[in-house]
Amino acid sequence: MVYKHDNDYDESNPISIENHAKKLIGKTFYDVVKDYVEVDTQIFKETELAYNYENKKRKGGLGQLIEECHFHYACNNDSKPDFDKAGVELKVTPYKINKNKSLSAKERLIITMIDYFSVINEKFEESHLWSKGNLILLVYYLYEKEISNRLNYRINYVKLFSPPNKDIRIIKQDYEKIINKIKAGKAHELSESDTLYLGAAPKAATSKDRRRQPFSDELAKPRAFAYKNSYMTYVLNNYIVPNVTTYETIMKDVVDVNFEDYVVNKIESFSNFSVDELCKVFEVKYKRKPKNLEAMLIYRILGIKGNQAEEFVKANIVIKTIRLNSNNKIKESMSFPTFKFKELVKEDWEDSSFGNYLRETRFLFVVYKFDENQVLRLRGCQFWNVPYRDLNEEVYSVWKKTKQVIVDGLQIINRNGRNYNNFPKASENPVCHVRPHAQNANDTYELPDGRQYPKQCFWLNSNYILSQLNKKFL
DNA sequence: GCATGATCATGC
DNA sequence: GCATGATCATGC
Numbered sequence: 001m002v003y004k005h006d007n008d009y010d011e012s013n014p015i016s017i018e019n020h021a022k023k024l025i026g027k028t029f030y031d032v033v034k035d036y037v038e039v040d041t042q043i044f045k046e047t048e049l050a051y052n053y054e055n056k057k058r059k060g061g062l063g064q065l066i067e068e069c070h071f072h073y074a075c076n077n078d079s080k081p082d083f084d085k086a087g088v089e090l091k092v093t094p095y096k097i098n099k100n101k102s103l104s105a106k107e108r109l110i111i112t113m114i115d116y117f118s119v120i121n122e123k124f125e126e127s128h129l130w131s132k133g134n135l136i137l138l139v140y141y142l143y144e145k146e147i148s149n150r151l152n153y154r155i156n157y158v159k160l161f162s163p164p165n166k167d168i169r170i171i172k173q174d175y176e177k178i179i180n181k182i183k184a185g186k187a188h189e190l191s192e193s194d195t196l197y198l199g200a201a202p203k204a205a206t207s208k209d210r211r212r213q214p215f216s217d218e219l220a221k222p223r224a225f226a227y228k229n230s231y232m233t234y235v236l237n238n239y240i241v242p243n244v245t246t247y248e249t250i251m252k253d254v255v256d257v258n259f260e261d262y263v264v265n266k267i268e269s270f271s272n273f274s275v276d277e278l279c280k281v282f283e284v285k286y287k288r289k290p291k292n293l294e295a296m297l298i299y300r301i302l303g304i305k306g307n308q309a310e311e312f313v314k315a316n317i318v319i320k321t322i323r324l325n326s327n328n329k330i331k332e333s334m335s336f337p338t339f340k341f342k343e344l345v346k347e348d349w350e351d352s353s354f355g356n357y358l359r360e361t362r363f364l365f366v367v368y369k370f371d372e373n374q375v376l377r378l379r380g381c382q383f384w385n386v387p388y389r390d391l392n393e394e395v396y397s398v399w400k401k402t403k404q405v406i407v408d409g410l411q412i413i414n415r416n417g418r419n420y421n422n423f424p425k426a427s428e429n430p431v432c433h434v435r436p437h438a439q440n441a442n443d444t445y446e447l448p449d450g451r452q453y454p455k456q457c458f459w460l461n462s463n464y465i466l467s468q469l470n471k472k473f474l
Numbered sequence: 475g476c477a478t479g480a481t482c483a484t485g486c
Numbered sequence: 487g488c489a490t491g492a493t494c495a496t497g498c
Contacts, residue, residue: 100486291484291491321491331476332493418479418496426477433478439488440481454480457490 009071012085014135014160020071021090021137021158029065029141030151036069062150063092066139081132088160089132094143094153095236103241105232106143108192108201109136111225116187116213120179124172129225133171133198136161140240157240166251167197167231170259170311174198178225185216190223193362193385196259196315201226207350229360230316247310250302259311260383267301267366268380275368275376294321298366298381317362317383322465323376324369328474330462333426338437338455341406341447349396354458358386358395365465367473379473390464394431398424398458402434409449423456431464 009020024032067073067082067090082090094106111133124130140157147153163171174195181190192199203224210219227235238246254262270278275294279285282300290296292307298319299307312319324330339353349355367379386395401424405411411422423434437457438444444452 288484295491323492332491333477335490335492337489416497420479435477436479436481437490438481439483439490443481443488455489 011083014083014086014088014137017071017083017086017088018137018158018160021066021139024066024070024139024155025158026154026156028152028154029062030149032065032069032155033151062141062153063090066090066092081135083137086135087131088135088137090137090139092139092141093232095140095157096143103233103236105229105236107232108199108226108229109232110201110203111227113203113222113224114178114182114200116182116211116220120183120214122179124175127175129175129198133225133227134162138235138240140236157236159240161235161239163197166249167314169255170196170315171198173258175225182213183215185213185218187211187213187216187220187223188218189388190220191385191388191391192226192228192360193316193358196311196317196362197228197231199226199228199360200224201228228314228316231314234310234314247308247313248304248306249310250304251311252303263302263364264381264383267298267378270301270378271380273378275378278378294366294368294376295319297378298364312364315362316360317364319364319366321366321368322469324367324379324473326370326372326374328369328466330466333433333435333459333462334465335435335437335459336457338445338457340445341410341453341456342445345403345406345448347403349399352399354399355391355395358391361385365469367469369473380470382470384468390431394429395458398429398432398434402458406448410447410451410453412451412453419454421453426459426461430461432458432460435459 010016027035071090081087089111091109093109095103096106098104112128115128119127119129122128138157138159138161139155141153141155143153174197177195178190178198178200181187181194190200192201194200200223202221204222209222211222213220251257251259251262270281273281275297278297278300279293282297284293284296284300286293296307298321299305299309302309311317320334322330322334323332336354336357343353347353363384364381365384366381368376369379370376405422405424413420424432426433426435434456436454437459438455441454444454447453
């Protein structure tokens with residue numbers, strides 16, 4: 001006898017399945033394979049190679065390993081949940097430990113491919129997505145950069161997970177938003193940042209892979225329904241590894257209202273209040289003006305005492321405050337995280353950090369405007385994510401040029417103590433440019449050729465931001 | 475007057 | 487110590 005087949009779990013009972021899975025805790029994938037095979041080095045080696053689990057390109061391989069070696073069933077590739085009789089979907093997924101010791105999901109959690117033709121006829125409650133996404137057995141393993149053989153990753157958490165009701169409401173709104181975009185013939189413009197917790201994540205074998213869609217001749221990238229990385233990070237920290245981090249909720253007991261509409265209406269009920277008036281209303285007192293005062297006031301309006309809201313964390317929503325002058329101009333461009341020169345040159349656009357940031361982040365633009373007496377007043381807010389064409393044409397071209405400039409060797413000319421460079425300028429592109437974003441001249445990163453240069457980031461041009469704003473704020 | 479380079483300052 | 491929101495300052 002070569003393999004062990006003592007299935008001591010009831011495949012129709014979620015708890016029994018979970019209990020069986022909990023035996024995985026503390027094991028590496030290597031251990032799991034070893035436990036599956038009788039102690040016979042030769043056979044073990046053959047099994048290991050036969051499954052080819054070490055091949056990183058074999059996606060889903062680790063999930064398959066758990067299915068075969070721990071649950072002893074052959075993996076199915078159909079749209080039914082893995083444990084059909086129990087309605088449980090098995091997901092083996094990585095997490096990581098950040099520099100500051102906090103935990104993050106390493107990846108979004110792919111649920112099921114989107115079939116653009118059939119999905120438009122599926123109601124959320126009866127959808128393929130929901131049959132797989134409503135009860136998931138999460139098997140979390142720790143991803144470590146230093147470990148090259150992924151069989152050596154260790155499984156540390158196992159838990160059944162169902163999204164709580166407050167999340168289901170938002171997941172359903174997300175689902176409908178995705179369906180509506182497909183119905184509008186815009187499957188090719190789907191973006192993860194369109195939605196909050198459930199995203200339409202890119203899922204192609206190659207970057208050229210395209211699918212037909214029902215209401216347009218344009219070919220669209222293959223995409224899958226996925227719980228977003230930000231949502232899974234929240235799940236990890238709040239349902240899997242309970243810790244002290246709790247966030248305040250915006251939608252405390254408001255039911256059956258679209259989340260974004262609720263936020264916009266709430267904020268706009270304070271339209272035309274000056275910053276001072278808002279401080280009075282919400283009893284915000286300070287000696288020196290905090291730099292994030294205008295964003296703080298938005299949290300107060302939403303009933304949040306601190307400066308993080310549960311829904312924003314889960315949905316990866318970033319608040320950006322925008323100041324309009326009385327002449328309707330925006331003085332400053334919008335900055336983003338800095339990039340490392342040596343890392344940017346190694347990236348592809350499809351998986352670049354700035355590209356991914358824009359693809360995956362939803363923004364809440366909060367607009368303030370100086371009135372004729374130079375008093376700053378709240379005008380309102382809008383949710384925003386970067387439009388498909390702006391990202392893939394304009395931002396891409398600036399990103400590509402930036403990479404090329406670094407590869408070719410950044411040209412630096414010093415005139416009167418100021419360094420002038422040949423990074424893409426705001427005057428060269430309508431959407432974005434590259435500019436310093438450092439504390440001072442000594443706050444630098446290394447260029448590939450060894451020179452140090454002040455940290456830079458991509459900025460969205462102020463005029464471009466202006467063009468994206470709802471005209472009612474002017 | 476605005477684009478571009480530079481840096482301040484808070485808060486984690 | 488660093489990320490990031492915010493804004494200054496110079497010169498074209």
